Amino acid sequence: MADLARHERLVEDLAGSLEPVRPLQAPALRAALWLGAALLIGLVLASRIDTSGFMLRMGVPDLALAALGAVLTAVGAAVAAFATSVPGRSRAWALLPLPPLALWIGASGFGCLRDWIAPGTGPLHPQEVAGCFSFLVCVSVPLSVLIVVMLRRACPLRPNLTAALGGLAAAAAAAALLMPFHPHDATATDLLIHAVAVVGVIGLNGLAGGRLLGRGVGNG
Amino acid sequence: MMLAMPGCVAGRGWALAPDSNPALDSAQAGGRIGGGARMALEGELAALMAATQGGDAGAYRALLKACLPIVSAIARAQGVRGEAVDDVVQDTLMTVHRARASYDPARPFMPWLRAITQRRAIDRLRRSGRRPREVHDPLAYEAEADPGPEPGQGLEARDRAAALARAVASLPDGQRQAVEHLGLRELSLDETAALTGRSKGALKVNLHRALKALRASLMQERR
Numbered sequence: 001m002a003d004l005a006r007h008e009r010l011v012e013d014l015a016g017s018l019e020p021v022r023p024l025q026a027p028a029l030r031a032a033l034w035l036g037a038a039l040l041i042g043l044v045l046a047s048r049i050d051t052s053g054f055m056l057r058m059g060v061p062d063l064a065l066a067a068l069g070a071v072l073t074a075v076g077a078a079v080a081a082f083a084t085s086v087p088g089r090s091r092a093w094a095l096l097p098l099p100p101l102a103l104w105i106g107a108s109g110f111g112c113l114r115d116w117i118a119p120g121t122g123p124l125h126p127q128e129v130a131g132c133f134s135f136l137v138c139v140s141v142p143l144s145v146l147i148v149v150m151l152r153r154a155c156p157l158r159p160n161l162t163a164a165l166g167g168l169a170a171a172a173a174a175a176a177l178l179m180p181f182h183p184h185d186a187t188a189t190d191l192l193i194h195a196v197a198v199v200g201v202i203g204l205n206g207l208a209g210g211r212l213l214g215r216g217v218g219n220g
Numbered sequence: 221m222m223l224a225m226p227g228c229v230a231g232r233g234w235a236l237a238p239d240s241n242p243a244l245d246s247a248q249a250g251g252r253i254g255g256g257a258r259m260a261l262e263g264e265l266a267a268l269m270a271a272t273q274g275g276d277a278g279a280y281r282a283l284l285k286a287c288l289p290i291v292s293a294i295a296r297a298q299g300v301r302g303e304a305v306d307d308v309v310q311d312t313l314m315t316v317h318r319a320r321a322s323y324d325p326a327r328p329f330m331p332w333l334r335a336i337t338q339r340r341a342i343d344r345l346r347r348s349g350r351r352p353r354e355v356h357d358p359l360a361y362e363a364e365a366d367p368g369p370e371p372g373q374g375l376e377a378r379d380r381a382a383a384l385a386r387a388v389a390s391l392p393d394g395q396r397q398a399v400e401h402l403g404l405r406e407l408s409l410d411e412t413a414a415l416t417g418r419s420k421g422a423l424k425v426n427l428h429r430a431l432k433a434l435r436a437s438l439m440q441e442r443r
Contacts, residue, residue, distance in 0.1 A: 086332075
């Protein structure tokens with residue numbers, strides 16, 4: 001038999017502690033706010049862009065497609081993360097970043113292939129490797145923290161999935177922001193560094209963020 | 221059976237028809253509720269939730285009470301059994317409270333509630349699944365008691381509850397209030413004294429007399 005007395009006590013307690021709340025904005029709008037923060041970081045760094053070199057690189061189809069893929073992955077993953085943080089929204093939102101992710105990975109991989117067929121750039125200097133890696137991590141961390149804070153305001157019922165999507169959004173945004181500062185074509189080493197940084201960011205978000213998000217909604 | 225339109229009852233806040241909850245019980249989980257009734261229920265719950273977000277405690281109380289049988293039915297449909305259903309109800313209400321800002325008043329309420337309940341039910345099933353069971357031993361597995369109610373237990377319980385309700389209703393006002401608040405609702409003496417305006421001593425005496433009278437009338441009924 002249902003423990004009605006216990007439920008009624010809880011109902012009274014919850015009703016007694018009720019405070020007005022403002023309904024959260026739509027997931028797409030919240031994603032746009034977060035993307036705006038990422039754009040702000042790009043604007044802060046804009047003075048250091050080698051514009052002519054960047055325009056030259058964007059004239060190469062696979063580099064342009066990789067940049068487009070990274071930007072669209074960041075947008076898609078951010079929208080998916082905010083959508084999955086709201087109860088009752090379809091899980092299919094999690095598939096949204098997959099097509100641009102395929103474009104991003106495919107175009108970057110094609111860049112490596114081109115380099116093998118027509119070698120000319122050679123392996124990256126260790127200092128450049130460290131620079132790219134630290135750029136990705138330094139930009140990803142604040143974006144990850146911001147997205148976790150924003151996602152905690154909702155109710156992610158699948159905290160690990162939502163946090164992984166948030167991590168993908170942060171990593172893709174960082175990779176997209178890196179492109180104007182990247183003084184060379186994609187190489188195998190370059191792609192590997194990207195992959196390590198991106199997977200690291202997603203993994204850390206999935207582990208730590210999942211716990212943070214789960215705790216945020218009293219995940220029993 | 222349908223819910224009455226939610227409204228503000230003078231001085232008492234929001235109210236739903238008191239006999240409406242059983243109608244929602246299995247109907248919601250089994251999807252057998254009619255389309256019009258579902259729309260009406262949906263609209264009413266959404267209106268209560270919107271009022272809840274604005275800080276209306278009466279609407280919140282009515283909403284949570286209306287949700288109790290719905291949440292129980294969804295939990296049972298997920299495979300939760302016995303006392304664990306009550307735990308899922310409690311977990312769900314707590315999550316609803318913490319997550320109330322995530323409900324969008326422009327969207328239907330039931331998918332939001334169902335998603336929370338299903339997740340809490342899955343959490344509960346996972347936790348209970350981690351407890352060791354002797355499933356490798358066929359005899360022990362066969363002999364494990366079913367935690368659910370016995371066949372016919374619900375009918376007996378309903379008969380007993382009806383007999384008790386009749387006996388309580390026949391008590392004098394003071395004794396009836398003492399039994400209802402102290403015995404059935406499990407309120408404290410202080411809370412009951414504040415509600416009824418009677419002294420704690422009078423309540424104790426009334427409860428003692430009421431229990432004695434109930435014992436006598438129920439014994440008589442059994443014979």
